[in-house]
Amino acid sequence: MAMSPAAGRTPNPKAAPSPSARRAVADSASAAAAAAAAASDTKARFEAYNRLQAAAVAFGEKLPIPEIVAIGGQSDGKSSLLEALLGFRFNVREVEMGTRRPLVLQMVHDPTALDPRCRFQEEDSEEYGHPMVQAAAIADLIKQRTESHLRTIQAAVSAKPIVMRAEYAHCPNLTIIDTPGFVLKAKKGEPERTPEEILSMVKTLASPPHRLILFLQQSSVEWCSSLWLDAIREIDPTFRRTMIVISKFDNRLKEFTERWEVDSYLSASGYLGDNVHPFFVALPKDRGTISNDEFRRQICQVDIDVLRHLRDGVKGGFNEEKFGPYIGFSCLRKYLESELQKRYKEAAPATLALLEQRCSDVSMELSRMDSKLQATSDVSQLRRSAMLHAASICTHLRALLDGAADPAPEVWGKTTEEEQMHSGINSWPGISVPVKPPNSSLKLYGGAAFERVMHEFRCATYSMECPQVSREKVANILLAHAGRGGSSGMTEAAAEIARAAARSWLAPLTETACDRLAFVLQSLFDLAMERSRTDDSRYQNVENMDGYVGFLAALRCSYYKFVKDLSKQCKQIVRHHLDSVTSPYSHICYESDFLGGVGTVANTLHRFNQFSGVASFDLSDSGSLEEGQENLPPRDQQHMTPPAKANEREILKESQLTVPETPSPDLPADIHGGKKKDNGNMNDGGARKRHARMAAYANRSHHNNVTVGGDDLVSRSGSSYSSICSISAQYFAKMREVLIERNVPSALNSGFLTP
Numbered sequence: 170m171a172m173s174p175a176a177g178r179t180p181n182p183k184a185a186p187s188p189s190a191r192r193a194v195a196d197s198a199s200a201a202a203a204a205a206a207a208a209s210d211t212k213a214r215f216e217a218y219n220r221l222q223a224a225a226v227a228f229g230e231k232l233p234i235p236e237i238v239a240i241g242g243q244s245d246g247k248s249s250l251l252e253a254l255l256g257f258r259f260n261v262r263e264v265e266m267g268t269r270r271p272l273v274l275q276m277v278h279d280p281t282a283l284d285p286r287c288r289f290q291e292e293d294s295e296e297y298g299h300p301m302v303q304a305a306a307i308a309d310l311i312k313q314r315t316e317s318h319l320r321t322i323q324a325a326v327s328a329k330p331i332v333m334r335a336e337y338a339h340c341p342n343l344t345i346i347d348t349p350g351f352v353l354k355a356k357k358g359e360p361e362r363t364p365e366e367i368l369s370m371v372k373t374l375a376s377p378p379h380r381l382i383l384f385l386q387q388s389s390v391e392w393c394s395s396l397w398l399d400a401i402r403e404i405d406p407t408f409r410r411t412m413i414v415i416s417k418f419d420n421r422l423k424e425f426t427e428r429w430e431v432d433s434y435l436s437a438s439g440y441l442g443d444n445v446h447p448f449f450v451a452l453p454k455d456r457g458t459i460s461n462d463e464f465r466r467q468i469c470q471v472d473i474d475v476l477r478h479l480r481d482g483v484k485g486g487f488n489e490e491k492f493g494p495y496i497g498f499s500c501l502r503k504y505l506e507s508e509l510q511k512r513y514k515e516a517a518p519a520t521l522a523l524l525e526q527r528c529s530d531v532s533m534e535l536s537r538m539d540s541k542l543q544a545t546s547d548v549s550q551l552r553r554s555a556m557l558h559a560a561s562i563c564t565h566l567r568a569l570l571d572g573a574a575d576p577a578p579e580v581w582g583k584t585t586e587e588e589q590m591h592s593g594i595n596s597w598p599g600i601s602v603p604v605k606p607p608n609s610s611l612k613l614y615g616g617a618a619f620e621r622v623m624h625e626f627r628c629a630t631y632s633m634e635c636p637q638v639s640r641e642k643v644a645n646i647l648l649a650h651a652g653r654g655g656s657s658g659m660t661e662a663a664a665e666i667a668r669a670a671a672r673s674w675l676a677p678l679t680e681t682a683c684d685r686l687a688f689v690l691q692s693l694f695d696l697a698m699e700r701s702r703t704d705d706s707r708y709q710n711v712e713n714m715d716g717y718v719g720f721l722a723a724l725r726c727s728y729y730k731f732v733k734d735l736s737k738q739c740k741q742i743v744r745h746h747l748d749s750v751t752s753p754y755s756h757i758c759y760e761s762d763f764l765g766g767v768g769t770v771a772n773t774l775h776r777f778n779q780f781s782g783v784a785s786f787d788l789s790d791s792g793s794l795e796e797g798q799e800n801l802p803p804r805d806q807q808h809m810t811p812p813a814k815a816n817e818r819e820i821l822k823e824s825q826l827t828v829p830e831t832p833s834p835d836l837p838a839d840i841h842g843g844k845k846k847d848n849g850n851m852n853d854g855g856a857r858k859r860h861a862r863m864a865a866y867a868n869r870s871h872h873n874n875v876t877v878g879g880d881d882l883v884s885r886s887g888s889s890y891s892s893i894c895s896i897s898a899q900y901f902a903k904m905r906e907v908l909i910e911r912n913v914p915s916a917l918n919s920g921f922l923t924p
């Protein structure tokens with residue numbers, strides 16, 4: 170203390186202080202105030218970073234907050250060092266499993282907390298739990314959290330940290346992350362990959378450049394045989410942000426006898442570079458239960474003992490000027506604290522800029538939400554957005570019908586089987602065999618799926634045979650016509666039978682086709698929504714309607730209703746076509762040149778190939794010839810028969826008619842006699858001959874004055890009945906062909922796609 174000129178005299182308490190004394194007092198007061206302000210700045214900065222860190226951990230954010238990561242081999246003393254820094258033991262190192270999850274230890278120096286207050290951050294939230302005081306309870310909680318998390322993720326180690334905040338009068342303001350220790354071999358019962366997992370996890374934790382690395386290595390390890398130094402070099406090759414701590418220094422001390430030995434060891438010459446100074450730390454060995462005060466006292470004592478040993482126990486002491494600042498726990502503690510504060514200060518502008526950026530992002534998002542909220546009360550704005558959204562959905566629907574590959578058909582498309590299953594329409598009425606159009610195994614949607622259903626419908630329809638008609642029905646129609654004395658009674662009867670069959674068998678098929686097509690269209694709504702959503706995120710100015718649940722539900726409902734109405738209308742139109750084709754006034758049955766004539770196999774085959782069109786290209790890669798030709802007319806089966814085969818079948822059928830036991834004198838002999846010739850010969854114009862025969866038959870019956878009614882339909886079952894069945898089958902095929910080739914496809918296409 171500087172003496173004043175009046176030194177030695179008794180000071181007069183009442184005398185006014187001299188100006189210089191006043192200045193000195195003022196200087197020291199302002200220095201104290203500045204120090205206090207700096208300390209409070211430091212504390213505030215530390216607090217702010219701690220809160221930021223907790224938030225980052227809770228939300229999985231990666232913020233460049235300066236932190237210290239303690240790493241090293243197993244049992245190198247990381248947890249012990251953390252306890253020493255904290256100023257009390259919480260027994261983490263007693264947990265025999267070792268460190269398995271990183272522990273973020275936020276130490277907050279609080280002079281009022283004479284007992285440590287530890288609080289753990291909840292596993293998936295920013296909140297901290299209640300303060301805990303008991304060391305055993307803290308250790309238990311760490312152990313329990315570690316075990317339950319590892320059990321959940323089925324692993325031996327995890328990178329998900331446990332965050333503990335400790336407020337204590339005797340700890341510095343410091344945040345350290347304790348990590349699992351490196352090991353060379355997995356423990357018994359643990360996965361063999363555990364050592365690599367630990368190494369890679371710790372490397373990941375230590376890699377961010379804003380983190381300081383506190384690398385611990387036991388003093389017993391020689392620099393040349395250091396196991397993990399290379400791992401540190403990989404992360405931080407120049408040790409720019411690495412602090413090296415030689416732990417358990419007490420174990421090494423007794424080996425030094427000469428000064429050069431100590432100095433050479435302390436300098437780590439040749440291994441770390443001139444600018445890297447490791448710290449040499451020893452901590453109390455005593456494992457007994459001691460008070461926190463005693464623990465801290467022992468830490469100080471070990472520091473004193475180490476220095477004393479180096480000074481007095483070694484011949485010539487050691488280079489204290491050079492290495493003194495690096496020996497002992499208290500030096501390390503001071504260094505860590507100041508280093509972290511320095512980094513906090515350096516990082517503050519960048520952190521602030523980052524936070525401001527985040528704030529402005531959030532403000533923008535908030536104002537967007539605000540304007541959205543306001544828009545909800547602006548009806549005209551709402552209407553505009555709703556119309557824009559509906560228009561966008563319509564555009565996407567159109568694009569999907571025109572053929573699109575977005576969204577991924579593999580995910581959003583359906584195979585024929587899936588379509589059948591999801592629509593609840595698993596089969597075609599009256600068709601017992603499964604109908605599989607080409608490409609049935611591909612996942613399609615939109616226009617492609619529509620075309621495939623159309624093709625499936627054709628396949629289903631052609632696979633239908635003219636249903637059997639009972640003798641009574643035939644007799645009822647035939648006899649009535651005969652009674653009226655008509656000359657073409659048999660033809661008329663056959664036509665009438667075919668009409669009735671077409672009406673009752675084809676109508677359900679067309680209705681099913683409408684339902685299936687409607688399902689394809691309905692499914693498009695979700696795809697259009699998905700496309701619209703992707704567009705929204707691409708062009709952010711488009712109003713996002715996600716929150717308007719009621720509107721979206723109404724839009725969906727009206728779309729479904731629209732499709733349902735379309736389906737209803739299409740059913741009516743198709744029904745109308747069916748009615749006109751099956752009308753007695755229709756001339757279809759009597760058009761001899763219809764589509765090249767009944768039974769012209771070559772022509773009908775050609776037509777089948779035409780309708781097959783694009784839809785019959787098999788694009789599935791499974792495509793063996795058989796599969797590729799799914800539902801193309803099978804050669805040896807009667808069902809699944811397109812027009813050509815249907816006609817062939819009629820020919821076959823005719824050829825297989827039962828010869829009546831008593832040949833009817835009414836029928837020309839060649840009707841039966843010619844059968845054998847026709848049998849199986851599809852290209853010999855059999856159907857045409859048959860047609861001619863039918864006409865001849867009709868004429869002859871008329872000319873010979875033999876009425877059809879005179880033919881006994883019961884006893885001569887093989888004659889008139891069979892012929893009528895055969896003719897009506899041909900008529901049925903004709904009607905079907907007109908419907909499937911001309912009327913129905915155009916009606917469904919225009920009805921569904923261009924309503």
Ligand SMILES: Nc1nc2c(ncn2[C@@H]2O[C@H](COP(=O)(O)OP(=O)(O)OP(=O)(O)O)[C@@H](O)[C@H]2O)c(=O)[nH]1
Nearest residue numbers: 243244245246247248249262267268350417451452
């Ligand atoms: N002699 C001596 N022993 C120490 C010193 N520091 C720690 N130990 C002991 O070394 C052992 C391992 O210490 P820990 O702190 O658990 O080591 P760790 O690195 O955290 O271990 P893991 O988390 O399993 O990687 C304990 O028994 C400590 O008491 C020291 O300075 N001197």
